[in-house]
Amino acid sequence: MTVLDRCLPPAPMPLSDDVTRRRFIQGVGAVGLTWVLAGCGGATPVAGEQAPAEGDTVTVDNRFGSFQVPREPQRVVGWEGRRDLETALALGLTPIAVGSNALGDDRQPAPFVPVDLTGVEVIEQTEPDLELIATLTPDLILTRDSNIEELLDRIRTLAPLVPVGGDGPWRPELESIAAALRREEQLSGPLGEYDRRRAEIQQRHADRIDSAVLAVVQYQEGTFYSSATDGFYLQANTLADLGGTHLPFLEEGGEAFTGDGFSAERTSELAGADAIVLITNTPDERSLLDASPLWQQLPAVAAGRVVESDFRTNYGSVYAAGACLDLLDRTYATLA
Incomplete structure (x- = not known):
């Protein structure tokens, strides 16, 4: 025993x-x-x-x-x-x-x-x-x-x-x-660093945060996934924490997108995004997406306003959220 x-x-x-x-x-x-x-x-x-x-x-x-x-x-x-x-x-x-x-x-x-x-x-x-x-x-x-x-x-x-x-x-x-x-007391360090970086990014991109519309999407096996800013995806949560605006199509879809997604045939629904945070897990998936005419026709894609990450920033706590701040900093910078 x-x-x-x-x-x-x-x-x-x-x-x-x-x-x-x-x-x-x-x-x-x-x-x-x-x-x-x-x-x-x-x-x-x-x-x-x-x-x-x-x-x-x-x-x-x-x-x-x-x-x-x-x-x-x-x-x-x-x-x-x-x-x-x-x-x-x-x-x-x-x-x-x-x-x-x-x-x-x-x-x-x-x-x-x-x-x-x-x-x-x-x-x-x-x-x-x-x-x-x-x-x-x-x-x-x-x-x-x-x-x-x-x-x-x-x-x-x-x-x-x-x-x-x-x-x-x-x-x-x-x-x-x-x-x-x-x-x-242990939280003062990591939370203080997160808050400092958030304030720095808010100041650097104040006008863009006020006016730009971003889309946070994950592409996998021919399907896009996302969530509202109060849903699963940490990148979208952090966008809201910065005071930014998520594409209304994704915000209105809410948690349904996390489970069901929307097909690549509906790529044009992302046309209203000024810049895109794209999550892909493999180079092959990114290559397939880049080969799509519908993807290439998006204004944000045509203008080079796409910043890529992988699934590791989808979920986590203060450190993953800090990585999402960096991701969004780079995304807003594409609008300069």
Whole structure:
């Protein structure tokens, strides 16, 4: 019987096949554990270690339950991916494990995320390894609940949980989590830098921000996707934060575009944009779009007022939003 078997109720879904007792033992030695899980009551200190004193924890209540979280968490796991990784870093916490959604094809985070993940465990999102997480003995797990409903009862026994990464705007969520964990002071650096850069861009492009209409679109497999400025796409959220104007066609379409998109046959709907923020994931997709006569006929395209990004700026927290500020700065500059 493994640590996970002793601690957790029956699993609603099987663990991955490659989780074996041998891997578990090796994992314990690799991470140098000083804590082991006992029963279903959480973590128990090994001989020679002391559990945190009551004054060293804060009570955090959220939709997952009520938890005692260390004031200085040392073993933070970012379960889901991009936004929880950025949240941990903004709060001055260094994760010991991150979700694979936080990484690109090169198994590295986006260049705008200030972290070196050398030696950090990666949790595959498609088949979460609960046994591995148990060996890490986290003292805080940051996670979304939208993709892990069936696992929540099991995860709750591993460590305190804090929800991160809902569909709402990143800033109120980040500030709320900082307040709950009593780490507001940690935000002064990253939020201060974001606000400074935003003000600088607003001053530099004041007239263009007041008069220009931008379109934020992602092109993938013959379909355009977007969202309203209060929807999923962080580039559109940041445009609103700057005080800019989104193309009404995209704003009126709202969240429906995120899921369904609109076909390339409707490319002419983007003709009202003075400049375009284009998200593409591969050079081949960009080449296909550039070969489209409908795309080439758009005024913004013909005038060279298109700035390209990739999916890594679609979603995140303060660091991805900062990258979106840079993206929009370059987009407004095409209107000079």
